[in-house]
Amino acid sequence: MPPADVIPEGGEAPPADVPGPLLTSGTSADVYALDDERVLRRYREGRDAAPEVALLRHVHAHGFPSPDVLDASGSDIVMTRLHGPTLLQALGAGEISLPDAAQVLADLHAGLHGVPAPESWKVAADHDWPSLSGGPVVVHLDLHPGNVILTESGPGVVDWANARTGTAELDVAITAVLIAEVVVDAGGDYSQAARVLLAAFLHASDVSPVPALEDAAGLRAVAPLLLPGERELVPQAAALVRAMVDVTAHP
Structure with a gap:
């Protein structure tokens, strides 16, 4: 899902039946601007937002840079809006280098994986990946450059729809595979830049993705937004991550 907390310029006034300008729509939710300080994330088809709310409040309470939940009910979450690109x-835009961006991703992973899993937290029954058994820390499972907002006070992470408890290895592996999919897309315009970003991310990360690569590739292969052609890139992406870990001699 694209970043939830960025309002495009020139947005039109919303219809009367919605709470504000539509910022973005994802697989299962829409995000609206309520005002300059707040956004509303609303799940379609009545998905219970309670598990996501619990994790968001938990990571925010531990000081991780994420939106603060202001109110929540049913399938709605009202959160603070993060400002920045x-x-x-x-x-x-060339405002940050690829190595520096990779370090931002690695630092955010390290910070998040320092947050212990909340006691008695359980994933929603309708979660996209019910087969995952959880783990000792909070994981985002969609932590890529499009979900990081560079605010004046530092990077913040949005779009916690996939968040749950898990292992650091799986979270890092998901990010690596996401970037690698751009690399192996032969028709992509950003393949070479993504290769540099991936190599820098693997080098900057203190966690090896290799133990969780198979699980990460399996999760990506069933991602609902992937088209058949994109789905075919996932095994190649996972193989590339494994090969690049070997090249960088990751411990």
Whole structure:
């Protein structure tokens, strides 16, 4: 899902039946601007947002840079709005180097994986990946440059729809595979830049993705937004990550 907390310029006034300008739509949720300080994330088809709310409040209480939940009910979450370009936008504008962006991703992973899993937290019954058994820390499972907002006070992470408890290895592996999919897309315009970003991320990370690569590739292969052609890139992406870990001699 694209970054949830960035309002495009020139947005039109919303219809009367929605709470504010539509910022973005994902697989299962829409995000609206309520005002300059707040956004509303609303799940379609009545998905219970309670597990996501619990994790968001938990990581925010531990000092991790994420939106603060202001109110929540049913399938709605009202959160603080993070202002700034996404890390992806900053890369495209040449405002940050690929190695520095990779370090931002690695640092955010390290910070998040320092947050212990909340006691008695359980994933929603309708979660996209019910087969995962959880783990000792909080994981985002979609931590890529498009979900990092570069605010004046530092990077913040948005779009916690996939968040749950898990292992650091799986979270790092998911990010690595996401970047690698761009690398192996032969028709992609950003393949070479993504290769540099991936190599720098693997080098900067203190966690090896290799133990969780198979699980990460399996999760990506069933991602609902992937088209058949994109789905075919996932095994190649996982193989590339494994090969690049070997090249960088990751411990």
